[in-house]
Amino acid sequence: MMQALGLGLEATDVGRAHRVRMVATVGATYIAAYLALDWLSFSYALHGIGITPWDPSSGLTLAFLITKGLRYTPAVALAELLSSECLALVSVPLPAAVGGALIVSGGYALAALILRRLLSDGPNMNRSRDVASLIAVAVFAAGAIAFAYVGVYEIYGVVPWAGFTEAVFQYWIGDVIGVVVLAPLLLLYANGRSRPSWRLQDHRRRRIAEIVLQGLGIAAALVVVVGVDYDHEPARRFYLLFLPLIWIATRHGIVGATWAILVIEGGLVALLQVHDRSAAMVLTYQMLMFALAATGLMLGAVVTERQRARQALSQAMSRLSIILNTASDAVLTVDDHGCIDSANAAAERQFGKSLGALIGCDVRNLLAAPDALDQFARMATSTSGQGTTSEFVARRSDGSISPIELTVGRYAADGNWQYTLVVRDIARRREADRRSQEHQAELAYFSRLSTAGEMASALAHEINQPLTAIVAYARGCLRLLQVSGTVPDMLHEGINRIVEQGERAGEIINRLREFMRAGESRQTTVEVAEVVEAAAALAQAEATQNGIVITIRLDKNLPPILIDRIQIEQVLLNLLRNSTEALVVGNCKQRDIFIEARRCNQDEIEITVIDTGPGIADDIEPRLFDPFITTKDRGMGLGLSISRSIVEAHGGSLRLVTRTGGARFALTLPTSDGEVRQHG
Secondary structure: OHHHHHHHHHHHHHHHHHHHHHHHHHHHHHHHHHHHHHHHOOOOOHHHOOOOOOOHHHHHHHHHHHHHOHHHHHHHHHHHHHHHHHOOOOOOOHHHHHHHHHHHHHHHHHHHHHHHHHOOOOOOOOOHHHHHHHHHHHHHHHHHHHHHHHHHHHHOOOOOHHHHHHHHHHHHHHHHHHHHHHHHHHHHHHOOOOOOOOOOOOOHHHHHHHHHHHHHHHHHHHHHHHHOOOOOOHHHOHHHHHHHHHHHHHHHHHHHHHHHHHHHHHHHHHHHHHOOOOHHHHHHHHHHHHHHHHHHHHHHHHHHHHHHHHHHHHHHHHHHHHHHHHOOOEEEEEOOOOEEEEEOHHHHHHHOOOHHHHOOOEHHHHHOOOOHHHHHHHHOOOOOOOOEEEEEEEEOOOOOEEEEEEEEEEEEEOOEEEEEEEEEEOHHHHHHHHHHHHHHHHHHHHHHHHHHHHHHHHHHHHHHHHHHHHHHHHHHHHHHHHHHOOOOHHHHHHHHHHHHHHHHHHHHHHHHHHHHHHOOOOOEEEOHHHHHHHHHHHHHHHHHHOOOEEEEEEOOOOOOEEEOHHHHHHHHHHHHHHHHHHHHHOOOOOOEEEEEEEEOOOOEEEEEEEEOOOOOOOOOHHHOOOOOOOOOOOOOOOHHHHHHHHHHHOOOEEEEEOOOOOOEEEEEEEEHHHHHHHHO
16 A cells, blocks of 8 residues: 555656646746847837837737746746846846836736636637737736836836836837737637638639738838838828738738738838838837737737628528428418518428429418418517417419418518418328228227127027017917917907017017128238237327326237238227226236237237236136126126127137236237138
8 A cells, every 4th residue: 555655656746747847848938939039129229128119028928828827927027037137238237127027027917817817718819809808908018017117227227217208108019019919829829720711712822822912912011111211201101001901801810910910010120120210210100000900900800700600600501401401391481571581492392382483472372361461470479489380271383272280480670570481281190180080980880889799699699598488488378378269359469469579579689690790801911010009009098198108019020910900909909998997997006018919820920918907806707708797887898708709700819818917818810821721
C-alpha cells in the first residue's frame, strides 16, 4: 500500500512539474513575442520611452490574457519591465519601470477579466456584440492605463509635466490601435476561425484573383493617401482606405476584415516611416486608423452574422423541404384570399395536380367548400398557433372526390392571416373501417346463428322425447275412445288437437335442426398468423380496458390451414373473451393472455390460448363442453359447446389442457396439405 501511495505521489509530482514547464514555456514565448512587437513598433517614441502611436504588444497582451487566463499576469509585468529597461532611449529609473509594468499588467488583466465575463460563450469575434465589447473595453482600459502609466513616469521625471497631456493621448491612441488591429485576429485564431468564409460557388482561381485585386486595392489606396505628397491634410484622402476594407469585409466577414486592417496598418506605418512624417502627422493618421479599424471590424462582424444566419436559414429551409416532401400528408400554405402559396410532393399525389398547377389555385375549388376560409378561421387558433382537425371532401383533377381529414393552423404575415393546411387522405381508412364493420357484423351474425343452432339442436334433443311420448299417449287414447264409443265429441276434438300440435312442434324442431345441419361453410386456405392476429385485434380493446396484455407467439414457417375463417375466428374470439372475463372476475394481479401456435405433425397445427387466471373448477372440468354448463352468472353455457362443434366440423379438436394456474385451451386443426391427402 505504501508503495502504491509512493507511486501516486510520484505521478502527481511529475504532472505538476509538467504543468509548470508548460506555463513557463508559454510565458517565455509570450515575452519573446511581446519584445519583438515592441521593438518593431518603437518609432516616433515620445520622450524616448514606449509611448508610440502604434503599440501592437497591447493587442497581444489582451488576447493572451483572455485566452490563456489571468495566471499569466506576472509574465505580462515581466515583459513590460524588460521592454522599459531594454528598448527605451533614455535611462528609466527602476521604480518607474516597475510601477509602469504593474500598471500595464494589472490594467490589462482587469480588462481581460471584464471581457471574459462579457463574452460568456468565449471570445467569438464573429459577433458584432463581441467586437463592440472589445472596442469599448479597450478604449476605457487603454485610457486608464495611459493616465496612470504616464503619471508614474512624470513623478520620476522621465516625462515633463508640460508634456503630460500629449503623452497620455499618444499612449492611449497607440494602445487602442494595437488592440483593435491585432487582438481580434489573434482571438479568431485561438477559436479556430482564422479562415475566411468563402462562398461555395467560388472557384479557387477566382478566390486567388479576388485576393490579389483586394491587395492591389489596399496598396493603391495607401499610395494615394500617404505616398503622394499633395498637401498636409491626410483626412482629405484617408476615406480611400475605406473602399478596399468595405469590399473585403462584405465578402469575407470578420476574418477578412481583421486581415485587411492588419495589412492597412502595417502599410500605413511603413509608408509613414519611409516618408518621415512628423509625429503630429503620424498621430493624426493613427486616429483616423482607429476609426477605420473600428468601422471595418463592426462591418465584418455584421456580415459574418448575416452569413451565419443565411446559412442557418438555408439549412433550416433544406431540412423543412426534405421533411415536407417526405411526409405522407399533403401540406399547403394558403393566403387570406384562399390562394395556395406552397405545396409539398404529397399534395401533388393527393390532388392529382402538378406543383405548378397547385400554386395560385383557389383552395376552395380543391376542397369543394365555398365557405372554406370561414371554416378555417373558426378552426384555427390564432393565439397559440395550434390548429384543429375536421373532415372535408377533396376534388381531384379527374373530377373524383375523396374524404380527407384537414388540420388548420393560422399565423400572421405582413399584417395578413396565412393558413397552414395538413391534408390527410382518409379514403383507405374509411374503406378499412367499412370492412372492419362488415367483419364485425358478420362475426356477430354468425355468433347469433351458431348460438341459435346449438340451442335448437339441444332443445330438439331434450324436447323430442316428451313430445314423442305425448303423441304416443294421445294416439292410444284415441284408439281407446274409438273402441268404447262413449267419449264426448269435445274430448275427441281436444285429443285430435293435442296430436296435431304435438306433431307440428316436432316437425318445426326437426326442420330447424336439419336446417342448421345443412348449412354449408365456406372454407379457404388461410395463414395461421392472419387468423390469430385478427381474433387478437378484435379482443384487444376489451383487454386493454381491463389492463390485460395479449401476447402472440407463433412458430416460424407454419403451413396454411383450410378453414372457414369467420368460424375459427369466432372460436378464438370466444376463448379470448372467456380468458378476459376470468382474469377480471378473479381480480388477478398478473393479467396476461398468450396465444401460441405450433406444428403438431405433418398434417396438423395446434393453437393454444393460455391465461393467468384462476383456472377451471374441478367439478366443472369434466362437463365443460356440455351445453348449458357455465360458471358465469349470466352465461348460457353454449359458447364452448358451439366452439367444439365448429372445430370438429373442420376435422379438428378443442380440449382443455390441465395446468397449474390459469386455463389452457388447445385447438387442433388440419393443415391444407393434410386436408388434401385425407380426401385424396
